[in-house]
Amino acid sequence: MTGPETDGPGVTAKDGPGPRELPARAGPSNADPSDADLVARFLARRDEDAFRALYRRHAARLYGLLLRLTDGRGSEADEGMQETWVRAIRGLERFEGRSMLSTWLAGIAIRWWREESRKRTREVELPGENGLPPAAPMRREIARVDLERALATLPGGYREAILLHDVQGYTHEEIAAMTAVEPGTSKSQLSRARSALRAHLAGGRA
């Protein structure tokens, strides 16, 4: 999608970087202007400082998502980051605050990645459940490197579901808004994705 970006319905607007507060995440403190304030300031004057403030507040989380979507290929993540912000700024006037800005940005990043995946003929569609081996939940500590390898091995759609829900902490409602599916569809995709991930971890194919 290269058209105007708008925020989807159904998610209550809040300020801040996102639903899961991680210690390393730089969110606004009480003294910092809210996302809504910065957006208004930017739109009023196309203000560079307002853009920089928004960028710095959301960059680390957005870049983490893009880096994992692109299997750690930094140059692609860089390209995705620029493209996400360019599209976001182009469509910022149509951002109505019905979702958090971080959710809206993640949605733009996801759509960019899907387009790129199609261009590069990567697999994005989810495979059927029939081909997946049964997998039990993992009850041992999982090494980060194993998990990263397993995620990189998953089909794109599965990786996307796990990254958005289990890694980035978005709710099914937020994911539904950013990927244009029903929340129930998001849940079932996540279920299949977790099963596939466990299969890769347990079967040594990761």
Next chain:
Amino acid sequence: MTQMEDELTPEEKRALTALGDATPPPPGLEEATLSRLRAEGLVRRRGRSGNASRLLAAAAALALFAAGLAVGRRSFPSTTTAAAAAATASSGVEGPRFVLFLYDAPTEPAMSEAQMQDRVSEYRNWASGLRQSGASASIRGEKLQPGRAERLGPAAAGEAPLGGYFVISAKDWDAAMEVARSCPHLKHGGTIELREIEKT
């Protein structure tokens, strides 16, 4: 798979959540993104307004050239061009010469007049100190002309702007590295690339 099996175990949850740690993007990416936004007219360049800014810019440029130092910002010459200019800078000193390319800090905020003067003094004092201590018998620098610039080769996107350079003399590479490490540009978030000037 049962509903229970569909939920994450504590071990799985811990491992997945840990992957969500913030990942700072490369330092130059903010500037590269801004450059694209500016090119499309989506962001207005930050600037000081009115006569005060023009006077400040003129005063700063004069001070920089008078001191022979380089702290200019927001110019994008190719390294090749700057290297050629540096190589023609005559030091009058025998022995190896080196050039320190100064790349701007990617996120440095605009400076007030007082801050600009402080910065100029700081770089001037650093250069004077090098001469007096004998770390570099010769040192000169120049601010690069802002405006149009072109880069050739693969190192195009994501790099910080090249703001200026110093040409120094030093007895060898290690001594030149010592000089580079002492440059105040580093503590202000800038990047320095050290190159030896080829003898002709």
